[in-house]
Amino acid sequence: MTAATKDLDLPVLTPDDDRYDAVRTGFQTYRPHRPDVIVEARNSTDVQSAVRFAAADGLPVAVQSSGHGLATAADGGVLIATGAMADVRIDPTTRTVTAGAGALWKDVITAAAEHGLAPLSGSAPGVGVVGYTLGGGFGILSREFGYACDLVRSIDVVTADGEFHHVTAESDPDLFWALRGGRDNFGIVTAIEIELLEITRLYGGGLYFDIDLIPELLETYRTWTATVPDELTSAVALIPIPDIPAFPEPIRGKYVAHVRIAYTGSAAEGEQLVRPLREVGPILLDTLAEMPYTDCGSIYSDPPFPHSYTGNNAMLRELDPAAIADVFEIVGPEAPIDCVVEIRHLGGAMARKPQAPSAVGHRDAEFVVRVISMVDDDIDEARALHRSLFTALAPWTLGRNINFVYRGDPVKDPIDDAYDDYDRLVELKSAYDPSNMFRLNQNVS
Ligand SMILES: Cc1cc2nc3c(=O)[nH]c(=O)nc-3n(C[C@H](O)[C@H](O)[C@H](O)COP(=O)(O)OP(=O)(O)OC[C@H]3O[C@@H](n4cnc5c(N)ncnc54)[C@H](O)[C@@H]3O)c2cc1C
Structure with a gap:
């Protein structure tokens, strides 16, 4: 000390x-x-x-x-x-949760379920509520309910002058706007109040396809997404599955496509909706089923263990067949470094104007393409490979989202392209944090 x-x-x-x-x-x-x-x-x-x-x-x-x-x-x-500030308080009458700065989604999911409610959480229940929500928050049901930050009612924050503020859309529209998208550039959030959804179950899970079917599956997925209702949010990931016993035998050691589905309608309607995907060909592993919301972490099956990774993303206005071909060629099975690539379907409520505007940009994006590689000393090679993908995707790219930037290169990839109104963010940063005390982040400067 x-x-x-x-x-x-x-x-x-x-x-x-x-x-x-x-x-x-x-x-x-x-x-x-x-x-x-x-x-x-x-x-x-x-x-x-x-x-x-x-x-x-x-x-x-x-x-x-x-x-x-x-x-x-x-x-x-x-x-x-903030690990010690993990308190979670559910108010069933207002259908809200107030989560401390260190609360994780799994804490909220469990507590909310006791009241027949669920949060708009993302793929991994181990992710922090505050960091995720301040970065926008792509939820597993976001096409139906919008970005997680759209459901925020109030934010408790300590700004660079050490002052505490309880911020709402009415009390301080500028700070409320900037925090949701600007993350810790504007202060340290100590608690956040978020609306919950009246959801207890869904039809969801995954379909895994072998490598030979991937080109046809991706083309089917591209056209299929234009037909699905907002109640269905989905993604498709290309994954080199390690050859270790932690993975089920049908997919172990294989290069697969994993379609991820979350649908709030009935299981029977869900079955009908996914039929075109099933018709692509034999499925290696099928986990689609009726499930309680508390099992939602099984849909994407993100790795739950700490590891070392870099990743980046592009928000696309459309998913052109040429963009899919670029993905497959540059970061697909023949890539010099193993990459997990995911194409998430956006649109729906995410594209609609929220009640309280936020700094989160590119709401008109129809898809986000993200790529992640586990790294060690080869982080620069991985970043360069990812960059070559995003250069190829430039004709369709609107910008990025900060939640899916992992150990990017802040010099080569400044974060201004995540916002529609970066100038306003910079102006507010100068007002709230003139000395850039909060600079150890995706920095607005
Ligand atoms: C496996 C995995 C799955 C994911 N799935 C999704 C997903 O489905 N949808 C999605 O949108 N994102 C997803 N993410 C991204 C995730 O939302 C972001 O990385 C988010 O920033 C993580 O927040 P954290 O608190 O867990 O992480 P931390 O590393 O602890 O925090 C990350 C950043 O969040 C900000 N932050 C955290 N706490 C505070 C605070 N108290 N005050 C102000 N700022 C704060 C800071 O900028 C901090 O640097 C995923 C990430 C991983 C690794």
């Missing part, structure tokens, strides 16, 4: 503490944060003290919950770890 931090009435860790490595390392294990001080905040007062301490010394401040979305790792400065 340094002399300065010793005087703080805060739970702090410094590099010589035993727990320092465990707390600074989250889900993303590629070069984790290495701050001078970690503040394990217990409440918003601790966050205020940490921010004021950093401001007095001119130190940058980073924030980490689950560590799924680490962008720019701290090298010095202060890291606010």
